[in-house]
Amino acid sequence: MNNLKNTYIALLRGINVGGKNSIKMVDLKLCFETMGFTEVSTYIQSGNVLFTSTNHDQEFLTETIESTLSKTFNYKARVVTVSYKQLKETVEQAPHGFGREATTYRYDVIFLKPPLTASEAMERITVKEGVDQVYAGQSVLYFSRLIEKATQSRISRIISLPIYQNMTIRNWNTTTKLLALMK
Secondary structure (H helix, E strand, O other): OOHHHHHEHHHEEEOOOOOOOOOOHHHHHHHHHHHOOOOEEEEEEOOEEEEEEOOOHHHHHHHHHHHHHHHOOEEEEEEEEEHHHHHHHHHOOOOOOOOOOOOOOOEEEEEEEOOOOOOHHHOOOOOOOOOOOEOOOOEEEEEEEEEHHHOOHHHHHHHHHHHHHHHEEHHHHHHHHHHHHHO
């Protein structure tokens, strides 16, 4: 993708998980092209769509994508739209050492859908001491957990929180791969 200032990624929530909201990536790509986006590509089945747009209004882009996906695929679409600049800052501003001990920790980035802020999300998320660590970033939370104690992690409790509807989670490897694909 070459026009960085107009490059975005749509992080879709709740598709192709547990047999719910099954959407083929070829159909998803076509849907984005029908919306007028260019240089559309998808990455893995969990709903990561890279695209370029002449529109710079992320709120408008998100609303357009959610509305079109909801009508086209008959489900309540929830999307976090992230610009190249935002994703680059997310990776660059990760806590020191985040993602570097992959044999010891699992690392996730929790992308927040406005109006939810990192400080609001931090107030509601609990961690298991000695297992979990969570840090606030710009419109994201960085969450890590010890692999050997992963069953004690409280990351799964996030799913039961009302604010979960305004989040989507990607592992660190996916997050860094998406940034590389956007370059």
